[in-house]
Amino acid sequence: MTLPTLDLAPSGPQVSRLALGLWRLASWGLADGELLDLIHGSLDLGISTFDHADIYGDYAAEEIFGRALALEPSLRHRLQLVTKCGIKAVSSRRPAHRINHYDTGREHIVSSAENSLRLLGTDHLDLLLIHRPDPLLDADEVAEAFQALRGAGKVLHFGVSNFLPWQFDLLASRLPMPLVTNQVELSLLKMEVLGDGTVDQCQRLGISPMAWSPLAGGRLLRGDDAQSLRVRRALQDVGQELGGATADQVALAWILRHPARIVPVVGSGKRDRVQSAAAATRLHLSREQWFTLWTASAGRGVP
Numbered sequence: 553m554t555l556p557t558l559d560l561a562p563s564g565p566q567v568s569r570l571a572l573g574l575w576r577l578a579s580w581g582l583a584d585g586e587l588l589d590l591i592h593g594s595l596d597l598g599i600s601t602f603d604h605a606d607i608y609g610d611y612a613a614e615e616i617f618g619r620a621l622a623l624e625p626s627l628r629h630r631l632q633l634v635t636k637c638g639i640k641a642v643s644s645r646r647p648a649h650r651i652n653h654y655d656t657g658r659e660h661i662v663s664s665a666e667n668s669l670r671l672l673g674t675d676h677l678d679l680l681l682i683h684r685p686d687p688l689l690d691a692d693e694v695a696e697a698f699q700a701l702r703g704a705g706k707v708l709h710f711g712v713s714n715f716l717p718w719q720f721d722l723l724a725s726r727l728p729m730p731l732v733t734n735q736v737e738l739s740l741l742k743m744e745v746l747g748d749g750t751v752d753q754c755q756r757l758g759i760s761p762m763a764w765s766p767l768a769g770g771r772l773l774r775g776d777d778a779q780s781l782r783v784r785r786a787l788q789d790v791g792q793e794l795g796g797a798t799a800d801q802v803a804l805a806w807i808l809r810h811p812a813r814i815v816p817v818v819g820s821g822k823r824d825r826v827q828s829a830a831a832a833t834r835l836h837l838s839r840e841q842w843f844t845l846w847t848a849s850a851g852r853g854v855p
């Protein structure tokens with residue numbers, strides 16, 4: 553059985569119910585052919601959405617992915633490529649950057665997207681996100697950049713990442729196209745966006761948030777702090793009730809259970825872990841199971 557798909561927003565794009573994140577790609581040590589195998593394996597499971605950023609792997613990840621894709625260019629039309637721009641990180645690959653900072657000016661957004669296209673070896677991005685809210689963000693300039701990229705057919709859809717609701721509203725108010733997602737940190741160890749209006753806003757607008765680090769970067773599975781231990785015990789209990797589901801699967805099912813139709817972006821390059829994550833889409837948590845996990849994370853019951 554392969555995964556279901558969903559439309560991130562009424563205007564699209566259609567994505568897989570789980571996405572694969574490439575933040576850690578450069579550390580996976582995969583040869584191009586092995587990465588191609590991972591892409592194939594993900595597609596076989598129904599994971600067709602791949603999440604990048606210009607800065608991942610110290611500006612190397614998009615190029616690595618592009619090399620793998622170049623081995624089988626016909627795969628491109630089966631994938632949705634998401635990438636991000638707006639952070640300028642200090643890097644030996646960017647000697648002009650003297651300090652980590654943000655740049656959401658027109659020129660940088662356009663040139664960053666065009667560079668991503670070149671590195672990924674594609675003529676269009678399915679989705680481009682502004683990576684972080686920029687205190688110097690000029691919404692009219694972002695609108696100009698987005699229109700130029702869309703007009704040239706280089707980017708099909710636009711969104712944001714790590715935006716608070718009012719930051720999202722400001723940008724959306726100046727755009728001629730909808731923002732189709734807000735990619736935010738969400739896991740059983742990081743639940744703030746469920747209570748600060750971020751996820752509520754997405755639900756109101758009928759767009760799906762994407763959840764980054766849905767396993768808290770692995771801390772959920774191997775952390776030895778009190779919160780991780782509490783949550784892991786609860787994950788194991790709920791997993792047993794669900795007929796032997798594993799902790800990672802229950803943690804993802806907890807996110808998938810949310811009515812905002814949140815898309816978890818999983819970050820493992822190991823075939824068996826990606827396969828395990830995909831199986832989470834078949835689990836359905838009861839309300840009591842969902843709140844058992846919430847309670848374990850919060851360290852207290854609901855009021």
Ligand SMILES: NC(=O)c1ccc[n+]([C@@H]2O[C@H](COP(=O)([O-])OP(=O)(O)OC[C@H]3O[C@@H](n4cnc5c(N)ncnc54)[C@H](OP(=O)(O)O)[C@@H]3O)[C@@H](O)[C@H]2O)c1
Pocket residue numbers: 572573574575576603604683713714735736763764765766767768769770771773774800817818819820821822825
């Ligand atoms: N928009 C943003 O600002 C932002 C920020 C951060 C990340 N992201 C996106 O979110 C994606 C996912 O983030 P993430 O990598 O932190 O996701 P994650 O899925 O929460 O964590 C992945 C990490 O957990 C480990 N892991 C997975 N299953 C495990 C298990 N059963 N036992 C022990 N460790 C396990 C993985 O190790 P192995 O590799 O050994 O499997 C990997 O190091 C990124 O790739 C990126 O696309 C976006």
